Amino acid sequence: MKTQYSLLLLLLLLGFTQCKSPAAKPDRISDEALMDTLQRRTFNYFWEGAEPNSGLACERIHIDGIYPEDDQNVVTTGGSGFGIMAVLAGIDRGYVTREEGLARMERIVSFLETADRFHGAYPHWWFGDTGRVKPFGQKDNGGDLVETAFLMQGLLAVHQYYINGSPAEQALAGRIDTLWREVDWNFYRRNDQNVLYWHWSPEYGWEMNFPVHGYNECLIMYILAAASPTHSIPATVYHEGWAEKGAIVDPHKVEDIELHLRYQGCEAGPLFWAHYSFLGLDPTNLSDKYCPGYFNEMRNLTLINRAYCIRNPKQWKGFGPDCWGLTASYSVNGYSAHAPNESADHGVISPTAALSSIVYTPEYSLEVMRYLYGMGDKVLGPYGFYDAFSETEDWYPKRYLAIDQGPIAVMIENYRTGLLWKLFMSHPDVQTGLKKLGFK
Template sequence: MKQLTTYLPLLFLLLLGACKNAKTGSAAQLTDDALMDTVQRRTFNYFWEGAEPNSGLAPERIHMDGIYPEKDQNVITSGGSGFGIMAILSGIDRNYITREEGLARMEKIVSFLEKADRFHGAYPHWWYGDTGKVKPFGQKDNGGDLVETAFLIQGLLAVHQYYVNGSPQEQALAKRIDTLWRDVDWNFYRQGNQNVLYWHWSPEYGWAMDFPVHGYNECLIMYLLAAASPTHGVPASVYHEGWAQNGAIVEPHKVEDIELHLRYQGCEAGPLFWAHYSFLGLDPTHLKDEYCASYFDEMRNLTLVNRAYCIRNPKHYKGFGPDCWGVTASYSVNGYAAHMPNERDDQGVISPTAALSSIVYTPDYSLAVMRHLYDMGDKLFGPYGFYDAFSETENWYPKRYLAIDQGPIAVMIENYRTGLLWKLFMSHPDVQNGLQKLGFK
């Protein structure tokens, strides 16, 4: 008995260590599918357990340190919520939650959206989740945000297709979603019938933000939905003259000795969220139009440019390499920043969403990053998946999340595994009509 008592503290420490290892473990112990499921399920929880309670929608940010700017814990995001409801759909389909639980959450979300502030049918970037009133994204950005609205509608149309042939209760919800979709006045955001879409409109400042949207960037989905609308659809000329600028969007060039075909706004190769946001529902596989022979190949090459830049690592940051790459818009040591694969916009920050959300384009390379980051342990992997960003050079590991970065991880892992969100969104008849209208094949 005396010998056993002597060893009890040691046994306790060994058991504690075993429990800790069981919680995180080593990526080498997991199959690819088990690793993806672990990451997807944790990330899904941002939008399920971490949701704002009144609306059911995604908080703009969750800081595990409890420190928030401007006391905005109850601020929710429209675009990030669009990504989040797609993540919830994948969770329903994978039995992370029951179908009944998922439907109840979707009903709560739609009930909120029916009453929340809208501006000619378009939603703002942010609301206060407890009231549904707009929280200005900036002084003059206190009205409709057509790009964030498009991200939200992309998710809602996937939900519509998930429920449209379901139970009477599910079909009733699909009908309510259809009304929200039809209420968005895309034509209004042409600012007087110009052949271009404007990003913002404010009831107080009108068109003062003055942001006509040209490609290529993250906004392709906005132009597709504007053309697809059965009630306020824009003519195809808005896409061809506004987004594609009469063909000027085509600009073949090489970055990191990798071919790109499109002109990227303000840079040679954009941040990787440009390969993600529009393609969470819009399936890039075999997708082409008169400006791009293969959107899948173009987005894969954009991903490969990002990886090649990080491997070359011209600024000699610690940790960058074949299993640790990916720069995109995220938190940084100096606040939020749009990191890009060039020396001007590279701050030595790796954003897990960059490589992980590109898994549909570069599965082997993205899984290598996933394994490496998972093996870095609790300083990167928390209750809602991988934290938003880190810098080994600065020894900077903030335990903070952003909705708009977490959502694409869960959605694109699901698209890689089953194509679920692609199948749902692409099956919507209005989406198919919009693609045909714009000349997509």
Template sequence: MKSLQILYLVLILLMSACGGSKKTNSATASSGTDSLTDDSLLTLVQKRTFDYFWEGAEPNSGMARERIHIDGEYPQNDQDVVTIGGSGFGVMAILVGVERKFISREEAVERLSLVVDFLGKADRFHGAWPHWFEGKTGKVKPFSKKDNGGDLVETAFMAQGLICVSEYFRNGNEEEQGLANRADSLWKSIDWSWYRKNGENVLYWHWSPQFGWEMNFAVRGYDECLMMYLLAAASPTHGVPADVYHEGWARNGAIKTDAEQFGYKTILSHNGSPGSVGPLFWAHYSYLGLDPTGLKDKYADYWALNKNHTLIHRAYAIQNPKGYKGYGEKSWGLTASYSVNGYAGHKPGEDLGVISPTAAISSYPYTPEYSVQVIRYLYEDLEDKVWGKYGFYDAFSETEHWYPQRYLAIDQGPQVVMIENGRSGLLWKLFMKNVDVQNGLNKLGFESPHLKR
């Protein structure tokens, strides 16, 4: 298997030398050995995972399918259901694809134009998109009985991607500038202020034209939703005052904590539980664009927050208090993913012996050596049990000998983007230079090396 992968990379390099339009990058594989260099291995993981959003996209919309099951077993007949948050990660992955020469710039513009045009016609609820769409029609597919309207958190993840698309093509040719302008207009048409539920100083996750505010989910930190609050403050058209962030998200300062796990400070209270940490996607989703390097406000140093969060997960796996097979330095990272007992939000102390590759891989910027150690174990030791057409499968359990051949968009996307942020800072640079984002960060009292005051 490894020899075939090396041959694959060599062939890509030969295509590049001959002017081939679809190539990976200039990374070379080791010759005469079955081991790839770290650089080549990272590129291979990015390329395979990128293909989920490129080759695996729903064709009418260009959007990311919620899930792709290689084993062919789908729940709810949802093979063509597309996801707004996962597609937000996907449009960022497409920008990585251009930079890494997986696709041409022209191909990216064509695909992203399809996505942006679909989003402009699809169902929206006071500017927010639903969690799921029918890919063929753009009509909402209920995520649950009452979740059939706007999903502001998932919408924020798409807006994050649209801002990066706008910045990437802003100074391009006429077609690229048109794409940039349409992407910019889409995110600016989101009515963040509506989701204050009659002017409260907190943002609500859902609103439905049928059920109104019945889901009643006021989002108070800390979890994956920082991006929603930042963009709500940053919006030049439908913005919210800073008090919504400080009173709602930060709970008037109660978000802070002095708690520790395994010798690492947790810094923020995770969903109001000072002594625990959440699944690792909390350290990824909002930080695909928001650069935590040197990012601080009166509540946290966000680099320390995310690095400690990652190190706590690793330390938990090494200690392995429940005695699960495979846990350790080479196999760690718990997050929301498929599980032996259905979908679950795995985290230290609340886990089922299930490792989700995206957890350690998407933490690459925080723990590059430790994350590569996991990638090598998965790729070189577990091999085809966990590695397939679109990169590493969503989750596995060595304890249960459970290796489903299934993918989820929200777990694949962060891998491509966060590896790239760790390698080049591409998406961080794009997002952080946006004028509206900078205004929002200043408005909320953040410090960052990117900020112009």
């Protein structure tokens, strides 16, 4: 009897030990599986959720079915550029067949060939069923050069993916090259000034009056403008316009972390400034006369964002090492460019902020990804994590924005394989533009 009791106790102890072993947890998803799950779901925003006529990205998808007036068939230029890269990665991963992917890209390019353009530049929004411009604002009803740059960044990656492919793929690459060559970057200098302007309207001309200076999300626009084989800007436009004759350099510290550049309107900007230009443009070892290393600069911007959320000066519920990320997104009161300072911090976490920074801070971004995944349906839907939430306000809208979803899928792929970086950087025009502006 005593022997049987001892054996039973031993078995119970062994069972208890096995249950406590981390290796025995069947519900812990690996990092690779977690990334693939999120990349695939977010890819589907741009695949299953695409506007059917154009094949491009819907500006927004609201799972709750509540939309602004006349907004359900609106497609977005910049978000579509990001989405094209997300789809490209999905094709390469086999989420869809190469034939299906080519058919989608052909539909997209066919739409872009006939949609409204203004001196080669696309508007911020179109109606997807007609290709006609939908004004982003009363006077913002013409060309948007920044959104066009985001779109061209994606198209040039597609060009490189197909340029050595089948006859049909090479033909599509040729059509993309025509669209690329037709963007008149020089026109947007507004009568040959040494700066690029964001907007032009056939009705209101230059009344938006927005010359673009750095640093913000618009670096890619200046690089592509210099790279154009047909309407290339002089290098002085970059040096005097974007860099303002060197005034862009402003070494300073935020959260005791060093930054080298001056950020427009703030000491450290929202995190989309670390993402949008670098979805195709590879920041690794990239430098110019104003920044000794773009990768380190963007990594530090990310670390500042995280450090601010951990310090959490406004004492928001939920902020911490595994739940951080401030960027432009939906907010408790509309839409806001959340940033790591108290005036731009509204207690809202935007998943795209930390997740799209995975190339800069993989360990920290994966902590956030895993934490959010553990929150389940509250923040996770059919197309990946919803756009934003606030634990303090118990606010969990089931809504998506294309321009926030795209960078998640693209940067996860860049972290996993560098695919989009390799494609974009391999374009000979891109290399010409970088060399022209003094990048190394």
